[in-house]
Amino acid sequence: MAGAVCLLNVLGYTRDGRAPVVDHLVYEGSSWIAISLLAWAPFLVWRWGARRPWPLALVAHALAALAFAVAHIGLFILLRAAAFSALGKPYDLTAAIAQFRHEVWKDLLAYGLLVGAYALIGYLDRDRRDPAAAAEMFDIRDGARLVRTRLDEIVAISAAGNYAEFHLRDGRRPLMRSSLSALEAELDARGFVRTHRSWLVNGQAVTALSPEGSGDYRVELGDVVAPLSRRYPDALRRLRGEP
Numbered sequence: 001m002a003g004a005v006c007l008l009n010v011l012g013y014t015r016d017g018r019a020p021v022v023d024h025l026v027y028e029g030s031s032w033i034a035i036s037l038l039a040w041a042p043f044l045v046w047r048w049g050a051r052r053p054w055p056l057a058l059v060a061h062a063l064a065a066l067a068f069a070v071a072h073i074g075l076f077i078l079l080r081a082a083a084f085s086a087l088g089k090p091y092d093l094t095a096a097i098a099q100f101r102h103e104v105w106k107d108l109l110a111y112g113l114l115v116g117a118y119a120l121i122g123y124l125d126r127d128r129r130d131p132a133a134a135a136e137m138f139d140i141r142d143g144a145r146l147v148r149t150r151l152d153e154i155v156a157i158s159a160a161g162n163y164a165e166f167h168l169r170d171g172r173r174p175l176m177r178s179s180l181s182a183l184e185a186e187l188d189a190r191g192f193v194r195t196h197r198s199w200l201v202n203g204q205a206v207t208a209l210s211p212e213g214s215g216d217y218r219v220e221l222g223d224v225v226a227p228l229s230r231r232y233p234d235a236l237r238r239l240r241g242e243p
Contacts, residue, residue, distance in 0.1 A: 022087070030079035034072045035110065041068055042114040050122070052170065061115065069107035073100060136190070140166050142174040151190060155205040155221040157183055159198040167224045169205075195219055195228040195235045206239055 045064040049057030077096050084091035136151040149168060156167040163175040164183055184194050191203045201219055208220040215230030219239070228235055 030076040034075040065111040157200040199226045
């Protein structure tokens with residue numbers, strides 16, 4: 001996409017006849033190469049921010065966008081200086097620096113478009129790979145805030161007084177005023193298993209089962225560990241996949 005825009009710019013400048021076409025090829029080509037070399041940065045920040053609270057992700061994107069703009073401008077200046085030097089032509093570095101503010105605004109927009117494209121591709125790819133999971137949503141009422149999450153993002157739920165604490169894959173732990181029994185009745189048919197009087201686990205998220213002695217087990221769900229009491233023999237059978 002960036003290459004196509006650069007090519008159209010070169011064609012437009014050529015019609016104006018303001019400078020030789022090779023100069024515009026250097027200007028636009030250096031910009032395209034610099035963006036291509038830096039395009040991984042918005043992707044990494046987007047992927048990191050997708051699993052973090054949105055205020056933290058927003059701050060990360062703001063800082064990354066500024067760093068992206070500075071890196072892009074600095075890189076294409078170096079590329080242009082090297083290209084014009086190889087062509088035996090002068091390169092006006094002072095004029096390039098004077099355009100810094102103008103270039104920053106363009107790069108901030110480019111960063112936003114790249115992040116938007118990555119988010120759209122990720123959303124479409126997620127639905128293509130797992131349409132059933134994408135449709136299975138659960139609303140966690142965290143006080144006055146509603147946290148809507150995919151069911152397969154909930155690895156476990158533990159009792160916390162009059163509240164239930166949801167353990168999500170991204171490390172968040174929103175609370176919801178509800179009993180564990182009420183959630184068990186709602187989620188049992190969707191693969192959640194009561195393993196302890198204070199724990200309800202997502203059977204699809206279990207990564208390991210380890211005996212603890214006296215019939216008790218340790219249930220590992222990635223970074224989350226839950227107990228499995230000997231008082232819940234049916235839970236052990238279900239997690240083992242036994243009939």
